[in-house]
Amino acid sequence: LAKTTQPISMDSYEGQEVNITCSHNNIATNDYITWYQQFPSQGPRFIIQGYKTKVTNEVASLFIPADRKSSTLSLPRVSLSDTAVYYCLVGDGNTPLVFGKGTRLSVIA
Amino acid sequence: EPEVTQTPSHQVTQMGQEVILRCVPISNHLYFYWYRQILGQKVEFLVSFYNNEISEKSEIFDDQFSVERPDGSNFTLKIRSTKLEDSAMYFCASSSLAGGWNEQFFGPGTRLTVL
Numbered sequence: 001l002a003k004t005t006q007p008i009s010m011d012s013y014e015g016q017e018v019n020i021t022c023s024h025n026n027i028a029t030n031d032y033i034t035w036y037q038q039f040p041s042q043g044p045r046f047i048i049q050g051y052k053t054k055v056t057n058e059v060a061s062l063f064i065p066a067d068r069k070s071s072t073l074s075l076p077r078v079s080l081s082d083t084a085v086y087y088c089l090v091g092d093g094n095t096p097l098v099f100g101k102g103t104r105l106s107v108i109a
Numbered sequence: 110e111p112e113v114t115q116t117p118s119h120q121v122t123q124m125g126q127e128v129i130l131r132c133v134p135i136s137n138h139l140y141f142y143w144y145r146q147i148l149g150q151k152v153e154f155l156v157s158f159y160n161n162e163i164s165e166k167s168e169i170f171d172d173q174f175s176v177e178r179p180d181g182s183n184f185t186l187k188i189r190s191t192k193l194e195d196s197a198m199y200f201c202a203s204s205s206l207a208g209g210w211n212e213q214f215f216g217p218g219t220r221l222t223v224l
Binding site (some may be wrong): 043096098102 | 113142144151152153154157165167198200202211212213214215216217218220
């Protein structure tokens, strides 16, 4: 299972774009990259998933370079309600979700 | 929007007692999961369930744990004899497709406190 490394915490002001980068140097050919969000005392919530290049949905964008050894979750114009822990997960669908410690994003007014 | 529900939201029990945590997955989903999160720690996979049998389980999911889908809607996690270290948030999740890499929908969790 590919190991992921992401910053422990980040701070941002409201209205700014936030980019959280995740390293996954030993990602396998069949692996996808998935990001989940977790608010305090709530279950994780799926944000976005990708395999390569760029994926965008109504919540975020996911940028994956050609070598796929890293990925960047981009949150446009964050608000206080985006304060949460963000998890980067890598896998091929045949193994359970393995959560790391994630990145704790604090949005400041 | 359909959602996963869990009951109770908070369960307090004495060490050694049996507890049953209940989940109602999204109605057309076929794959079900239990995770736990000890306070301040990572979300940990416990077990996955499909077609009325366990698909995969972690080392945490020992003989004290069992899962069941007693009817067409509920999915339960039973802990036979609770220990202090079982105190955690327990999350149920479900998905419509195979594999853990399709979107899993998590419930709000049950906070289990073992005294």
